[in-house]
Amino acid sequence: MGIISRGFSGRHGATDLKLPPGQHLTTDFPVLSAGPTPHVSLDRWEFRIDDGTDVLRRWDWKSFRELPTENITIDLHCVTRWSKLGTSWEGVSLDTMLADVKTDASYALVRSYGDYTTNLPLNDLMNKQAWIAFQFDGKDLAPEHGGPARFLVPHLYLWKSAKWVRGITLMHHDRPGFWESLGYHNCGDPWREQRYSGDE
Amino acid sequence: MWRVGTVVALHDETATARTITLKVSDWTGHLAGQHVDVRLTASDGYSAVRSYSIASAPNSETRIELTVERLRDGEVSPYLTQELAVGDRLELRGPIGGWFVWRTQQTEPIQLVAGGSGIVPLMAMIRSRVSACSAASFRLLYSVREPGAVLYRDELEALSDHDHSVSVTYAYTRVAPKDWPRPPGRIDAALIANTTWPSNLAPTCYVCGPTSFVETATGLLNASGNSSDKIRTERFGSTGDRQ
Amino acid sequence: MSSHTYDYLDGNAAAGELSKIFAMDVTAAKGQCAHCGATKRFAEAHLYMLGPGVVARCAVCEHVLLRLVNVRQRVFLDVRGMTYLSLDAAQLEASSDLDA
Numbered sequence: 001m002g003i004i005s006r007g008f009s010g011r012h013g014a015t016d017l018k019l020p021p022g023q024h025l026t027t028d029f030p031v032l033s034a035g036p037t038p039h040v041s042l043d044r045w046e047f048r049i050d051d052g053t054d055v056l057r058r059w060d061w062k063s064f065r066e067l068p069t070e071n072i073t074i075d076l077h078c079v080t081r082w083s084k085l086g087t088s089w090e091g092v093s094l095d096t097m098l099a100d101v102k103t104d105a106s107y108a109l110v111r112s113y114g115d116y117t118t119n120l121p122l123n124d125l126m127n128k129q130a131w132i133a134f135q136f137d138g139k140d141l142a143p144e145h146g147g148p149a150r151f152l153v154p155h156l157y158l159w160k161s162a163k164w165v166r167g168i169t170l171m172h173h174d175r176p177g178f179w180e181s182l183g184y185h186n187c188g189d190p191w192r193e194q195r196y197s198g199d200e
Numbered sequence: 201m202w203r204v205g206t207v208v209a210l211h212d213e214t215a216t217a218r219t220i221t222l223k224v225s226d227w228t229g230h231l232a233g234q235h236v237d238v239r240l241t242a243s244d245g246y247s248a249v250r251s252y253s254i255a256s257a258p259n260s261e262t263r264i265e266l267t268v269e270r271l272r273d274g275e276v277s278p279y280l281t282q283e284l285a286v287g288d289r290l291e292l293r294g295p296i297g298g299w300f301v302w303r304t305q306q307t308e309p310i311q312l313v314a315g316g317s318g319i320v321p322l323m324a325m326i327r328s329r330v331s332a333c334s335a336a337s338f339r340l341l342y343s344v345r346e347p348g349a350v351l352y353r354d355e356l357e358a359l360s361d362h363d364h365s366v367s368v369t370y371a372y373t374r375v376a377p378k379d380w381p382r383p384p385g386r387i388d389a390a391l392i393a394n395t396t397w398p399s400n401l402a403p404t405c406y407v408c409g410p411t412s413f414v415e416t417a418t419g420l421l422n423a424s425g426n427s428s429d430k431i432r433t434e435r436f437g438s439t440g441d442r443q
Numbered sequence: 444m445s446s447h448t449y450d451y452l453d454g455n456a457a458a459g460e461l462s463k464i465f466a467m468d469v470t471a472a473k474g475q476c477a478h479c480g481a482t483k484r485f486a487e488a489h490l491y492m493l494g495p496g497v498v499a500r501c502a503v504c505e506h507v508l509l510r511l512v513n514v515r516q517r518v519f520l521d522v523r524g525m526t527y528l529s530l531d532a533a534q535l536e537a538s539s540d541l542d543a
Binding site: 030034036143181194195197 | 448452460489491493494495496498500505506507510512514515517519522
C-alpha cells in the first residue's frame with residue numbers, strides 16, 4: 001500500500017449500511033466502459049436467444065416492448081469497489097423471455113453490441129434474478145449507461161450486467177467472457193467477494 | 201516504481217488551476233512533454249491514480265512542476281488544487297512517455313496546439329526551448345474558453361512580445377476580450393490556415409487537450425496538408441462539461 | 444464503427460500501467476492491429492481505462508489491441524489484438540534531457 005495522502009478520502013463516504021466486503025457507497029453513477037458506446041437505432045435493434053447454431057427466440061424493439069415488464073429496485077455493486085443502492089429500473093424478466101425456450105444447456109453467454117460478453121450459469125438468469133432493462137429512474141436508459149437496453153443481474157458484480165445487450169447464447173460448456181478471460185472471477189458473487197479468478 | 205515528492209511550493213495560476221512544485225530527491229530528469237502518474241491513498245486503503253503533465257522544463261535539479269486544473273466532478277483534482285499543502289508528500293510514477301516529447305536536438309519548425317489545460321505539456325516544451333537557447337521556430341495556437349482561463353499568460357506574453365521566440369495565437373471559444381478581432385468560437389480551418397506553420401515547411405505538430413478537441417484539431421491539421429506522422433497527440437479526459 | 448462519443452484517452456495514458464511490463468517506452472512503439480492491419484504508434488490507440496481493466500483499441504477499427512488487468516499482486520496481459528509491437532532499441536527507455 002502507498003503512503004497515506006493527508007486529508008484525501010476520494011469520492012466515497014462512510015456508511016452504516018451493509019455493503020459487500022471491500023465496497024464503498026457512491027451517490028453518483030460512474031460510467032465505466034471497455035469500449036466505445038454503440039449507437040443502435042431502435043429500428044435495427046434486435047435481441048436473440050440462440051444455442052450457438054440455431055436462433056431459438058428473436059425480438060425486435062416493438063415485440064420486445066410488448067412483453068410484460070416489471071419495476072425493480074436493486075443495488076449495484078461494481079468490482080471497481082463502488083456500490084450504488086436503491087436504483088430503480090423497468091425491464092423484462094429473463095423468466096418471461098426464456099419461458100418458451102426448451103433447452104438442456106447449463107450456461108449462458110450474454111452478448112452486447114460492440115464486442116463485450118459475459119458468462120454465467122443459466123440458473124443465475126432465472127427465478128427473478130435477471131432482467132433486460134430499458135428504463136432507469138423513470139427515463140429511457142441513456143446510451144452511456146447501456147441504452148437502449150442492458151442486462152441486469154444484481155446479485156453478481158456489475159460487470160456481469162452487460163450494457164447494450166443484444167442476445168444470449170445458451171451453452172453446454174462454460175465459456176469465459178470479456179473480463180472472465182483475463183483474471184476476473186467466473187461467478188462474481190460480491191457477498192463472497194469473488195472479484196478475481198482464484199478467489200474462493 | 202513509485203517515488204515520493206514533497207510539496208515545496210504552490211501557486212494559483214487561475215481561479216481553478218494551481219501549479220504544484222515538488223522536490224523529488226531521486227529524480228533523474230525528464231523530457232519536455234512527459235507526464236507523471238500521481239497516486240493518492242486514503243487511510244482506508246482506497247487509492248486513485250491520475251496522470252499529470254510536467255509543466256517545468258528539463259533541468260538538472262530535482263524539482264518538477266505540475267499544473268493541475270480542478271475538474272468540477274473530479275475526485276483527485278479538487279484535492280490537489282485545494283487541500284494539498286506545502287510539506288505534504290505525493291507518490292509519483294514516471295517520467296512517462298517517449299512519443300509526445302520535444303527534444304532540444306529537434307531543429308524543424310514546431311506547431312503547438314493546445315485545448316484548455318492541454319497547454320501544460322506544451323509549456324514544458326516552450327520552457328525547454330528557452331532554457332536550451334534553441335533556435336527552433338515555435339508557434340502556439342492556444343484554444344481556451346475565456347481570458348480568465350489562460351494559463352501562464354505573463355510568461356507567454358513575454359516570449360511572444362519581447363523575445364519573439366514563440367508566436368502565440370489565442371482562440372477564445374466562449375467569451376472573448378472586448379474588441380477581440382475574432383468572435384468567440386472553436387478553432388476552424390481559417391484559424392489553422394492563418395496562424396499555423398504552412399504544412400509545406402513540414403513542421404512537427406503537438407496537439408494536446410480534451411479528446412474531442414484533439415480529434416477536431418488533428419483533422420484540421422491533416423486537412424491543411426500536415427501528414428499524420430508529423431502530428432503527435434495527447435488526449436486528456438473530458439472537462440466534465442457536457443455539450 | 445468509429446466512436447461518436449469522445450470518451451477515450453490514448454496510449455499515453457496507459458503508459459504508466461504498461462511500464463510495469465514493458466521496460467521500453469511503449470507510446471513510441473509501432474503496433475499493427477491484428478484485425479484491420481492498420482499500423483500506428485501506440486500513443487494513438489484509443490484507451491478505455493476507468494473500468495475493471497485497461498483496454499486499448501485500434502483507432503481505425505476499434506477492435507481490441509491489448510488488455511491489462513491488475514489482480515492483486517498479478518498483472519494479466521492480453522496482446523492477441525496486435526500482430527506485432529515494434530520498439531526502437533536505441534531508445535532503451537525514455538531518457539532524460541539534461542543539457543539545460
